[in-house]
Amino acid sequence: MLxxxxxxxxxxLYKQRIIAFINIFGLSLGIACFSLFLLxxxxxxxxxxxxxxxxxxxxxxxxPDKPSPEKTQFILTSMPLGQAMKKELPGVKDFTHYIQxxxxxxxxxxxxxxxxxxxxxxxxxxxxxxxxxxxxATNALNDGSxxxxxxxxxxxxFGKSNAIGELLQIKIExxxxxxxISAVVKxxxxxxxxxxxxxxxxxxxxxxxxxxxxxDSWGWNxxxxxxxxxxxxxxxxxxxxxxxxxxxxxxxxLGSDGSYSLLPLKSLHVxxxxxxxxxxxxxxxxxxxxxxxxxxxxxxxxxxFTTLAIGRxxxxxxxxxxxxxxxxxxxxxxxxxxxxxxxxxxxxxxxGLVLAQSLLPWFNQLADRQLSFSxxxxxxxxxxxxxxxxxxxxISGSYPALIxxxxxxxxxxxxxxxxxxxxxxxxxxxxxxxxxxxGLIIGAVIIMQQLNYMQSRNPGFEKENxxxxxxxxxxxxxxxxxxxxxxxxxxxxxxxMSAADNGLGQGRGMLTSSxxxxxxSLNVAQFYVDxxxxxxxxMQLLAGRNFAWNINSDTVNAIIINETLMHGLGxxxxxxxGHVVDGYTNFGxxxxxxxxxxxxxxxxxxxxxxxxxxxxxxxxxxxxxxHFFVRIPAGGPSKSLATLQSAWKKAAPDYxxxxxxxxxxxxxxxxxxxRLSKIIGAAGxxxxxxACLGLLGLTALGLVNRTKEIGIRxxxxxxxxxxxxxxxxxxxxxxxxxxxxxxxxAGWIMDKWLQNYPYRINMQWWVFALSxxxxxxxxxxxxxxxxxxxxxxxxxxxxxxx
Numbered sequence: 001m002l003x004x005x006x007x008x009x010x011x012x013l014y015k016q017r018i019i020a021f022i023n024i025f026g027l028s029l030g031i032a033c034f035s036l037f038l039l040x041x042x043x044x045x046x047x048x049x050x051x052x053x054x055x056x057x058x059x060x061x062x063x064p065d066k067p068s069p070e071k072t073q074f075i076l077t078s079m080p081l082g083q084a085m086k087k088e089l090p091g092v093k094d095f096t097h098y099i100q101x102x103x104x105x106x107x108x109x110x111x112x113x114x115x116x117x118x119x120x121x122x123x124x125x126x127x128x129x130x131x132x133x134x135x136x137a138t139n140a141l142n143d144g145s146x147x148x149x150x151x152x153x154x155x156x157x158f159g160k161s162n163a164i165g166e167l168l169q170i171k172i173e174x175x176x177x178x179x180x181i182s183a184v185v186k187x188x189x190x191x192x193x194x195x196x197x198x199x200x201x202x203x204x205x206x207x208x209x210x211x212x213x214x215x216d217s218w219g220w221n222x223x224x225x226x227x228x229x230x231x232x233x234x235x236x237x238x239x240x241x242x243x244x245x246x247x248x249x250x251x252x253x254l255g256s257d258g259s260y261s262l263l264p265l266k267s268l269h270v271x272x273x274x275x276x277x278x279x280x281x282x283x284x285x286x287x288x289x290x291x292x293x294x295x296x297x298x299x300x301x302x303x304x305f306t307t308l309a310i311g312r313x314x315x316x317x318x319x320x321x322x323x324x325x326x327x328x329x330x331x332x333x334x335x336x337x338x339x340x341x342x343x344x345x346x347x348x349x350x351x352g353l354v355l356a357q358s359l360l361p362w363f364n365q366l367a368d369r370q371l372s373f374s375x376x377x378x379x380x381x382x383x384x385x386x387x388x389x390x391x392x393x394x395i396s397g398s399y400p401a402l403i404x405x406x407x408x409x410x411x412x413x414x415x416x417x418x419x420x421x422x423x424x425x426x427x428x429x430x431x432x433x434x435x436x437x438x439g440l441i442i443g444a445v446i447i448m449q450q451l452n453y454m455q456s457r458n459p460g461f462e463k464e465n466x467x468x469x470x471x472x473x474x475x476x477x478x479x480x481x482x483x484x485x486x487x488x489x490x491x492x493x494x495x496x497m498s499a500a501d502n503g504l505g506q507g508r509g510m511l512t513s514s515x516x517x518x519x520x521s522l523n524v525a526q527f528y529v530d531x532x533x534x535x536x537x538x539m540q541l542l543a544g545r546n547f548a549w550n551i552n553s554d555t556v557n558a559i560i561i562n563e564t565l566m567h568g569l570g571x572x573x574x575x576x577x578g579h580v581v582d583g584y585t586n587f588g589x590x591x592x593x594x595x596x597x598x599x600x601x602x603x604x605x606x607x608x609x610x611x612x613x614x615x616x617x618x619x620x621x622x623x624x625x626x627h628f629f630v631r632i633p634a635g636g637p638s639k640s641l642a643t644l645q646s647a648w649k650k651a652a653p654d655y656x657x658x659x660x661x662x663x664x665x666x667x668x669x670x671x672x673x674x675r676l677s678k679i680i681g682a683a684g685x686x687x688x689x690x691a692c693l694g695l696l697g698l699t700a701l702g703l704v705n706r707t708k709e710i711g712i713r714x715x716x717x718x719x720x721x722x723x724x725x726x727x728x729x730x731x732x733x734x735x736x737x738x739x740x741x742x743x744x745x746a747g748w749i750m751d752k753w754l755q756n757y758p759y760r761i762n763m764q765w766w767v768f769a770l771s772x773x774x775x776x777x778x779x780x781x782x783x784x785x786x787x788x789x790x791x792x793x794x795x796x797x798x799x800x801x802x
Contacts, residue, residue, distance in 0.1 A: 023305055024348045026693045027392065030301020031352025033686055035385060036363045037294030039356075039371050044287050047191045047269035051129040053228055056093070058236060058262035060085070060225040061274070072273050073261065076221040079206070079214055080249075081260075085225075089245055091233030096123040098224040099205055101196050105473045105655060107169035107176060108157050112654065114473065115153070117170065117198040119205040125185075127228050128194065134164050135183030141201045146182035153197040154184050170200070173208055174475040190370040193268045218249050227262065236262040286676060293683045296436045300687050302392050303429045304694035305348070338394065345393030349385060366678055368671070427734055433691040434738030434775065435745070440684035441771045442746040443753075446763060447677040450754065453761045454670055460601025460610075461537040466662035467637070467644065468503055469628040473655075477624045480652045481530075484628065487647035493640040495633060498536035499625030501528035504603055505665025515569075515612075516583035522568050525603065525613045526586070528623045533615065534560070534598060536631050544577040544596035547617055555619040557589050560596040565612035573597060587620050605669035606759040629662070688775065692782045699731060699786040724787045728780070735779045739772045 048054055060081060061073040082095035101116035125137040125148070133151055140146045147168060154163035163184055169176040179200065188195050205211045214220040229235055235242070243259040268274065270284040357373060364371055469484075471477045481499045488494045502511060515522045527533075531547035531554070542563070547554045559581070561569075566576050576594050584592040592614075600610040632640035641659075648657040713723055747763060754760045 020344065022693055022696065023344055024351060026304045026690050027301050027345065027348035028352040028355055029686060030298045030304075030690060031349055031385065031389075032355040032359060033683065034294045034298040034301075034388075035353060035356040035373075036359060036371075037290050037297075038384070039373065040363075040367055040369065041287050041291050041294075043191055043369060043371055044270065044282055045284075048193050048265050049191075050189060051265065053127060053129070054265055056229045056231055056233075057127060057265040058227050058229060059265065059268060060227060061261050061263055062221065063259060063261040072275055073263070073271075074221070074275050075224055077223055077225045077260075078218045078221055079211075079223050080216060080218055081223075082225045082227065084249065085227055085245070088248075089235060089241070091230045091235040092227050093230050094123050094127060094228045096121045096127055096226050097202050098124065098194075098226060099202070100224065101198070103470070103473055103658075104198075105171040105176075106157075106198075112656065114656075114658065115157075115198055116196070117200055118196045119200050119202045121202045123228075124199070124226075127226065130188060131186035133184045133186055134162050135181075137183040137185055137199075140182035141199070143182070144201050144203050144207075145177075145179055146201070147179045148183040148185060148199040149181055150187045150197050151184055152187045154181070168198075170198075171473055171475070172204060177204075191269075193265070226265075229262075236264070282672070286672070290676075290679065293440065293680060296440065297683055297687055297690070298388070300433050300436055300690045300694070303433050304690050305344070305392060307429050307694045338398070342390070342393035345389045349389040353385070366682075367675060430694060430731070430734045431738045431741070433694050434735055434779075435742040437684070437687040437691040438739055438742035438771060438775055439746040439749065440680060440687045441775065442742070442768060443750055444677060444681040444684045445767050445771060446750045446754070446761075447673065447680060449761050449767070450757065451670055451673045451677055454606040454673070454757075454759065455667055457606065457759065459603075459666065460599055461539045463504075463663045463666055465632050465634050465637075466537070467630040467632060467640070468660045468662050468665060469630065469644075469648075470503070470626065470658045470660070471628060471652075472626040474652060477626060481625055481628055484647055484651035487650055488630070488643070491643055491647075493632065493643040495631040496532055496536045497631070498532040498629045499530050500533060500627050500629070501623060501625055503627040503665065504662060505660075505668055513584075513586045515581060517569055517581075522565070522612055524565060525611055527603075527613070527615050528620075528625065529615050529617060530625065531617070533629070534596075536629050538631075539601060540599040542597045542599050543573040544594070546596055547615075554595070555617050557592050557618070558595045558616070559584075559592045560598055560615040561594055562598055562610065562613045563600045564610050565614060566597055568612050587616075587618050587623070589618060592616070602759075607757055609758045688778060692778055695731060695735075695779060695782045696786060699783050724784060728783045728787050731783050732776075732779060735776060739775065743768050743772065 051057065059075065060077055061075050062077060063073045079097065082097055086092045086095050097120065099119035101118035103114040104117040105112055106115045106117075107113075120141060122138050122141040124141065125132075130137070135148075137148045140148050147170075149157075149163065151161050154161050154166075157163070157168070158166050158181075161184060163181045166181045168179050168181060170179055171177075206215060210220075210222065214222060239259065242261070246259055263271065263274075268281070270282055270287070272281050272283045274281055353373075360371060360373070471480060474480055477499075485497050488497055511526045511528075513524055513526055515524055529547075531549050534541060534546045544560070547558065547560065561576070566572070569576075569579070569581065571579055571594075576597055579594045581592045581594065598615075602608075602610060603613060604611065630640075630644060644659070645657055710723060713726070747768065750763060754763070
């Protein structure tokens, strides 16, 4: 019996192969989009789940008493913290310090280059489950002259994965030290929050300048601390105990505001409130947004599939009558339609997965991920798709199966049975399709507008035509900077030059501190700069003066603040100059004096309000400039870059020149939004395509039921335009209803999304009008194609067909 059902199903699919192809293609596209988006979501929520001890590993963070709207938590803690927690808190089994990889100069066979290198203690590799390939990674970190590297780094530096025994010179402070490769581990997985190429012993960092003097300092937060707890420990939820622990080490109140918190390792990647990681976290709301979009596309595809299944079934009423006269039962006829529907669903699923695999490289590039379909890793994903395939087949086949199998044979053979092409169910399907499609298109346009606004908005300084040289890892950058500045002086290709400890843009770092003001603590961003910083970036000085090269007192306690800090201190432009900030105690400066106020500028991305900020140039030995800002004339940068390259060889002959353009660094703030807008745009296009396919099916259904009407109208003298208008009117009315529903709904959703940005666009009416107009034009074209084709058909054939 099943074989008979299968044969009949294949014959009917071949007979209506064009509609069947559209049916399969539509659902395949929906399944492909759904699979890719779901694979991305599974990947993002599975970070670090592969570690053996993942449920017992926690990151120690500094959390303020009063949570900010961004739920900010700072990952950097003090060096004594880990050992103290292991000794004093119950349930702490082990700990490790971790310095995130940052660019360090290395020499391999006489060639100098930069490599990202981190530092960790031996317990790092016993706590985390990174796969060893060669050597013993844990024991390697016990020796201050040995290194652990990843397989990719070994292949790139030494041309082989087994690099055990190879030598590598690494610049530590002012000298190159010789290290031996003692272990090679497999590259950290793409869904690992911890990424590294080279790991050196933490004892090496602890022996440097900062490491030495911060070893016993509870107030200097520069280290990431991971702890491993006894399995089942309730320490993370025991807030009073953790707060009491902190109070013991801050008995005088200094630094005792807030408390430590323990965050599960698996939660780090989807915690956008974490501050300090060089690896970007993601907002889980955006992941759920993409999942919602994927579900919407799949829903549109399923609606389209159901619509076309009903449309194909409309021609088969007489077949049902013949089957019933020949002894066919209602159950056997229903099973026939369900079999055909499931067969289409299976074909669609197989093709959809193949299509998803084909689109995966493009999607990886779009999402900046290294996703792959693996049955072992994606078992739940494939199971969900299989279940979805079964449900879609049942739903799409049930409606025609139940209706057609219930028809009486005599009535079917006497007259044409209308399957309800204009009933409420079919109308609802079309309206739902276009509500979702219209919403996606409007959302994509508004997201792209907001992104363009953020990228083009003036941050409060001139970001164009500024080259940023990264000098981290170079010995005595102050001397290199002065030599380079002297080489570039009076060169027409260079307008000005400045330096700072931290850069501007994505991943450039920032030093923060707090100012105690009238019982309140103000978090302040700090930049160590030279006197040319303000004029080079063309910031606006509102009051007072800039730093001066010839005023020595400017290096003692002088600071320049922004407007936000001025207001936070309760000052204004008239009384701020000369004001002594008594609550400022950083770098041994007991009382900082304000000499200038600059107009607020955005040193963070536009999802943040401007925060309190100050500039200083205190004469502190360990504060050095790592970023050189070179302003060049507008136009082609080739001459300026040639001049810069020549001057760099004289100022720092042993180091390669590494530079970026400041506007590009700032644009990288919005990489996530760029990806999101592209993904939603592609999803909107797929949704519109699927919705138009649904219209095509519904139009075909309407034409099947009105074949005789079309012939009679033509015989009576109706023109092609008249017939097309009559046939299109009902469907276009449904599209208009969908647009009327979608416009306010999409506007409300996008208004909520824009609230996340303190600097945002105002939604313009023309965006909604243009989106609606485009959808109407596409709908008219889709419906018009079918109706005009039907209107041109010979009326004799139409009447004979009836």
